[in-house]
Amino acid sequence: MSYVEISKDAFEAVLKEFDAKDFTPPYGTTEYVYRIEAKPKVVVMVYSSVSTVSGYSRNSGEDAIRLALLYEPEKGEHEAITSQFPIGKAKRINRVPDWGLRLKERIIELIVQGKAVETCPRDSGVLKIRESKYGKFLGCVNYPDCRYTKNIVEAKPIEHKS
Numbered sequence: 001m002s003y004v005e006i007s008k009d010a011f012e013a014v015l016k017e018f019d020a021k022d023f024t025p026p027y028g029t030t031e032y033v034y035r036i037e038a039k040p041k042v043v044v045m046v047y048s049s050v051s052t053v054s055g056y057s058r059n060s061g062e063d064a065i066r067l068a069l070l071y072e073p074e075k076g077e078h079e080a081i082t083s084q085f086p087i088g089k090a091k092r093i094n095r096v097p098d099w100g101l102r103l104k105e106r107i108i109e110l111i112v113q114g115k116a117v118e119t120c121p122r123d124s125g126v127l128k129i130r131e132s133k134y135g136k137f138l139g140c141v142n143y144p145d146c147r148y149t150k151n152i153v154e155a156k157p158i159e160h161k162s
């Protein structure tokens, strides 16, 4: 399969309608990475595949565009959100001719999922599913510093009145 070449400008043009920030990870990377906030402390990370050296998509190594929805406890720190949904896994977009459209669709999808992630109203910590002798509940990731909990509301079938 042949891949289209993507320049940094073309990539950033697709990101223009989102509030994407250039994010330079603390670890050594050779590609541009962008960060879009879905809600406080929940971010969509976009790994562009565009080389920070040449300004064009790389031809070696991980050459697809990847996206991940991550919890950001502190600036520059990221963790997968697997406690509520299996959404920490990166999604790939191959550099096919309509990559820009696919990228936009994926970003929107992840922002919607990110907004739905349950976070703590006190400190925006992500809520994790925990278990007690009374059953499952959501508890703040910052326990024991934060003791916020929330009941898990089970979806009930709609009752029809006759």
Ligand SMILES: [Zn+2]
Residues within 6 Å of the ligand: 120, 121, 122, 123, 124, 125, 140, 141, 142, 146, 147, 148
């Ligand atoms: Zn909390």
